[in-house]
Amino acid sequence: MKEFxxxxxxxxxxxxxxxxAPMLLILLYAFTTAGNDVTxxxxxxxxxxxxxxxxxxxxxxxxxxxxxxxxxxxCIVLGYPIAYIIANSQIKHQVRLILMITIPTWxxxxxxxxxxxxxxxxxxxxxxxxxxxxxxxxxxxxTDFAVILGMVYNFIPFMILQIHAxxxxxxxxxxxxxxxxxxxxxxxxxxxxxxxSLPGVISGITLVFLPAVSSFFIPKxxxxxxxxxxxxxxxxQFLTSGDWNFGSAISVxxxxxxxxxxxxxxxxxxxxxxxxxxxx
Amino acid sequence: xxxxxxxxxLVLLLTGLFxxxxxxxxxxxxFNDGRSLTKFEGFSLRWYDKMFSDSSMMEALxxxxxxxxxxxVVSTIVGTLTAIGLSRSRKIMRSLVMQINDLPVLxxxxxxxxxxxxxxxxxxxxxxxxxxxxxxxxxxxxxxILSVTPKLRSLDPNLADAALDLGATxxxxxxxVIVPQITPGILSGALIAFTxxxxxxxxxxxxxxxxxxxxSIIVYTMxxxxxxxxxxxxxxxxxxxxxxxxxxxxxxxxxxxKKGRNAK
Numbered sequence: 001m002k003e004f005x006x007x008x009x010x011x012x013x014x015x016x017x018x019x020x021a022p023m024l025l026i027l028l029y030a031f032t033t034a035g036n037d038v039t040x041x042x043x044x045x046x047x048x049x050x051x052x053x054x055x056x057x058x059x060x061x062x063x064x065x066x067x068x069x070x071x072x073x074x075c076i077v078l079g080y081p082i083a084y085i086i087a088n089s090q091i092k093h094q095v096r097l098i099l100m101i102t103i104p105t106w107x108x109x110x111x112x113x114x115x116x117x118x119x120x121x122x123x124x125x126x127x128x129x130x131x132x133x134x135x136x137x138x139x140x141x142x143t144d145f146a147v148i149l150g151m152v153y154n155f156i157p158f159m160i161l162q163i164h165a166x167x168x169x170x171x172x173x174x175x176x177x178x179x180x181x182x183x184x185x186x187x188x189x190x191x192x193x194x195x196x197s198l199p200g201v202i203s204g205i206t207l208v209f210l211p212a213v214s215s216f217f218i219p220k221x222x223x224x225x226x227x228x229x230x231x232x233x234x235x236x237q238f239l240t241s242g243d244w245n246f247g248s249a250i251s252v253x254x255x256x257x258x259x260x261x262x263x264x265x266x267x268x269x270x271x272x273x274x275x276x277x278x279x280x
Numbered sequence: 281x282x283x284x285x286x287x288x289x290l291v292l293l294l295t296g297l298f299x300x301x302x303x304x305x306x307x308x309x310x311f312n313d314g315r316s317l318t319k320f321e322g323f324s325l326r327w328y329d330k331m332f333s334d335s336s337m338m339e340a341l342x343x344x345x346x347x348x349x350x351x352x353v354v355s356t357i358v359g360t361l362t363a364i365g366l367s368r369s370r371k372i373m374r375s376l377v378m379q380i381n382d383l384p385v386l387x388x389x390x391x392x393x394x395x396x397x398x399x400x401x402x403x404x405x406x407x408x409x410x411x412x413x414x415x416x417x418x419x420x421x422x423x424x425i426l427s428v429t430p431k432l433r434s435l436d437p438n439l440a441d442a443a444l445d446l447g448a449t450x451x452x453x454x455x456x457v458i459v460p461q462i463t464p465g466i467l468s469g470a471l472i473a474f475t476x477x478x479x480x481x482x483x484x485x486x487x488x489x490x491x492x493x494x495x496s497i498i499v500y501t502m503x504x505x506x507x508x509x510x511x512x513x514x515x516x517x518x519x520x521x522x523x524x525x526x527x528x529x530x531x532x533x534x535x536x537x538k539k540g541r542n543a544k
Contacts, residue, residue: 003368003450005369007361007364008362011365012377014358015377018418019384022396023383025402082295099529100295100296101295106475107517107521108495108517110499110500111517111518114503117317118309118317118318124318125318210388217482238394238486251390251391255391258388
């Protein structure tokens with residue numbers, strides 16, 4: 001059994017250097033002031049107080065959360081029926097349909113987001129179609145709508161795939177039992193299918209909310225240069241203004257928000273299933 | 281019942297349209313004669329011509345392929361060896377490594393990116409091709425490990441031990457007993473690594489320097505102005521990834537067929 005064991009050692013060193021050390025650096029920078037070198041650390045919370053005392057940054061944070069939550073809700077509302085329909089189609093179609101959902105996710109996100117710029121432009125495809133129906137020009141590009149559309153487009157496949165996976169794992173005999181006991185379609189959906197697919201929805205939320213709240217190129221391409229979300233603030237701290245301490249602090253704040261929302265969704269999931277257990 | 285089926289078909293049709301419209305749009309407009317991204321003015325290959333004579337685009341394409349190939353080879357070898365090693369390590373060790381291994385997969389990409397940026401800078405490593413390759417290897421290995429590990433779990437550990445007892449060297453046991461049985465996992469890991477590296481934007485954007493760009497960075501910087509050669513470049517990218525995807529989906533089918541034939 002012990003043979004081959006030490007083949008994992010190089011990677012242990014690698015992750016210590018390439019994964020753990022950079023994470024520790026972020027924490028170190030977040031809690032120190034600018035210009036310190038290795039010998040004179042000066043720990044401070046200044047970077048955090050600066051963020052929370054500036055209305056501009058708080059507004060950016062509020063908007064990032066708003067956009068990410070709206071995106072997640074839309075992904076659930078649209079993604080659930082799609083996943084449900086796929087899960088209820090014939091097996092041989094299912095493989096093809098899942099492939100149809102997966103393939104776009106493998107194609108460069110930036111390229112696919114860039115494509116929407118052309119479609120949403122003032123005289124782009126959407127406006128041409130609207131014009132055909134006699135609806136006048138609508139400004140779409142560089143709006144909240146465009147940013148949310150871009151995020152839903154990029155992230156909804158993850159939601160569909162997670163919900164589909166949990167729906168196909170479900171034991172179909174529960175549904176038969178329910179209908180034998182006289183439940184109608186709506187009842188058995190609400191009492192059986194929905195609760196059992198909840199874990200899929202939860203992991204879907206994680207996979208959508210996390211990239212949505214930290215995204216920075218979707219808002220830049222589809223929201224325009226003036227459109228700033230928290231990801232853009234982090235980007236500019238590192239690549240334009242060079243304030244690594246403040247940038248690190250913002251990414252720590254973002255990471256805490258993400259962890260907190262993960263915890264919250266997991267808790268809701270647990271409470272829900274506990275409740276379900278009581279009524280059954 | 282029939283109405284319901286038509287409704288389902290309609291939903292799926294709209295879903296397909298939503299997913300593929302932007303991709304088709306790019307491909308169609310890469311053959312547009314005019315500069316416009318909204319009006320098709322006739323078929324032409326001029327943007328492809330322009331793309332092939334644009335040295336920065338060709339360089340980016342070359343770097344993207346070079347980085348993806350190196351990252352794929354290195355991460356596949358290291359990832360596979362690590363997964364095998366971990367499958368025989370103590371449980372504490374294994375779960376610790378797997379948890380850290382998950383970090384780049386679960387973390388927002390921008391956090392991984394700034395961590396690496398600061399890490400390279402504090403070590404005084406100048407940003408460029410070297411840092412790009414290191415970063416790509418770093419985020420590719422976890423995917424290889426994640427796709428090889430399940431295959432190892434279904435493997436009989438006694439087989440390798442039997443080979444060793446019968447006088448095989450550890451290297452022989454590795455190459456002739458273990459690796460052949462987990463080849464599907466290794467191959468799919470390699471292809472995932474290739475596409476992850478090929479498509480990467482965020483991490484590359486932060487750790488690059490010295491004027492070195494990959495395709496995503498070029499698209500990002502050029503998209504601020506209208507430049508239809510981006511469409512041509514994007515079409516080439518879509519084509520390359522589609523080929524990789526077809527390989528991913530066809531290789532298991534061919535292997536299954538081979539297995540079936542051998543069994544007969």
